[in-house]
Amino acid sequence: MKNILTIDLEEWFHANYHDDVFDNQKTYEVRILQNTERLLTLFNEHKAKATFFVLGYVAEKHPRLIRDILAAGHEIASHGYAHQLLYQQTPEEFKEDVRQAKKRVEDIVGTSVKGYRAPSWSITPRSLWAWEILQELGFKYDASVFPIETFLYGLPTAPRFSFHPEYNGKILDLLEVPSSTVRFLTKNIPFAGGFYFRALPYPVIAQCIKAVNKEGHPAIVYLHPREIDPEQPRLALSKKESFIHYYGVSRCEQKLIRVLKRFEFTSIEEYFKL
Template identity: 45%
Template sequence: MLNALSVDVEDYYQVSAFESVVRLEDWGVRESRVERNTHRVLDLLDEFHVKATFFVLGWVAEKNHALIQVISRRGHEIASHGYSHRLIYNQTPDDFRQETRRAKRVVEDAIGHQIIGYRAASYSITQESLWSLDILAEEGFQYDSSIFPIRHDRYGIPHHQRFFHILNGNGQQAIAEIPLSTVRIAGFNFPMAGGGYFRLLPYAITDLAMRYLNQQEREPAVFYFHPWEIDPDQPRIEASWLSHFRHYTNLGRMEWKLRKLLSRFSFAPIREVYASSLNSSVAAVLKSDAA
């Protein structure tokens, strides 16, 4: 079964864990490592003949058109990771619409064609910010992959549907939601989708969970990681103990783990894994528009 592979393209200092320490105004003065790290990701994926979806931060795309063009030219899907990595539930709907529009335009200008996918900074589409899905649909996105159906201090909708579904929002526009993968044990959803969870837990747990999803639940996994996660030498940023733990633990093991995962499972970009479902959802919207 084809699983969905995604890469959230942002630099090591742009993550939510360091939001209070590294301000947006100071991003430009930090040593940038995103270009080099993303090239390493591209080479790694080439080695395994795998294509992925790259959710690109608008700020990064604006500074580095060439990088986004290279990702696209090498056959990967480009999608949006917003502009400034601000959490959606900390924004007003108006701010969010402006940010989203700007981020989409920057990326589309760089690659010369439309994008259809969106992922929020730190999965910040929660119960309080579900309104953002209507805005995403209105701004031309066909799918969102931001809802994490788990309980977490910063994100998550614990009882949300776990697999691909269509959200009708305000009844005008539909958008497909493609949640990050979880496994359900004893009535609770546990994250198994990549990133920090993949880095912190032993490899075998993800392997087992992926197999369970594919073979028992007959569903693709939606997996993600970041270019900075394969960069153990990145500069260290002073932050809380918890942020440090989440960001820096096992960076040196990540590439080995990814190699193992890529050799044992099949992956493709989100728009390819869900092509038939996305096409039928768009067709359904067009039909209801015509009616």
Template identity: 40%
Template sequence: MTVDVEDYFHVSAFEKQFSRDDWDKIPHRVEKNTYRLLDLFDENNCKSTFFILGVVGEKYPQLLKDIHNRGHEVASHGYAHRRATTQTREIFKADVERSKKHIEDTIGASVLGYRAPSFSIDESNEWAFEVLTELGFLYSSSTYPVKHDLYGTPHWPRFKYQRSEGITEIPVPTLKLAGKQLPIGGGGYFRLYPTFLAHALVDKYHEKEQKPYSFYFHPWEIDPKQPRVEDAPFKSKFRHYLNLDKMESRLATLLKRYHWSTMKDVYQIK
């Protein structure tokens, strides 16, 4: 189980509507939503990996401590939610290093994992894996082997593998059916699929692949009362707001249906 800890106005789909210079002026909802998730996880005996956005971690250091103290893994989602494909190597390194150092200083433990915003490591910036290795990360979960208009590495490996740069990459799960790779790793797709279909796809994945499965989502996805961004493109609004009012109950059902733990434990990262 993984959670990308960011607020609704941090998402890439709304980057033209919210300037980073204004982020501090916007009422934040991520802290409350993340504590709700922690309680939900406790209720269902679930351990998770929380990929923390640096700007969130700096604003809410106690939240990081509480996530760690409640037995979850704290990992990095970078600092300012800039897609890695838009950064130079030097800017990327500074962004990720700032996030990693703050998390480690706050919780007093090493950060092993990283996830790029919007799964933004691909053929154009494979140097990012070299940077992550230099910074001491042991694994990344930054690729999604599907075709998508905002991200995707459909021809890259679908399962955990060791990169030549020295880091382990754990792609978001896909299910290969009729020659196509279906996205089944969570997020907006989980809200789009009917619950029975989402469960059936995960069951099929386990039956067919005999591999660990990982799920991702964001705290804002259990927050149907979040402010609406009316001037965003229709596609972005559809993806973002679809079935938010159903997400928490669907998530609770998912937590009860399977056994969940952290990335480092499930994928045996050492």
């Protein structure tokens, strides 16, 4: 059975732990080109296809990178423009950010973008209005829901597998593709990306992917280019934030290779035939 691979295409500094982690107006070292090229090489070697949720900021700075990703057979989707948390924006601000980001990416690739993922999984009980706006903007699916609860994100009551969300008493056409979890006792446990992927040993991740497949669903694995880059500059973060952001980065690429060897991956667009 095929699983789904997703990449949030953003720079090493796009983190939302607090308001002033980064400033898009400042100039930072560029790490995304080499990190993404490395990912593309690995995906090519293992015949894996992925969905890349491209940040508008990145598309604007590196249009050629976006064309290279598309030419390598991957899906291009949107990660919004400026990497701001949804629940700190008004619906109008959100709509403008995403409209701009979608257009920017579509102008580069010349086809319509079908999918969206919110920065830091920030569709939460405070920002459910986002679903209706995404549908209005022409998106076919959203992949911004994490059915767990954390200090930064989570929609713990959401279904664990793809569903059509209900908003204002209407079932939307938009398909929601939540991040993967496994059930343990009465809890949803994350494993498939970011900190969880970096922290858990490979055999545990492999078992979790198999468990999700046994339930008849693809696992949705997600990573950021910075997560295979131990040389990246360090952000000014608290101890806890630093731990979440950098733990296991030096071993992440090797773990990813093992996962790519063992499991088959495709994009969201291809899996759901959107």
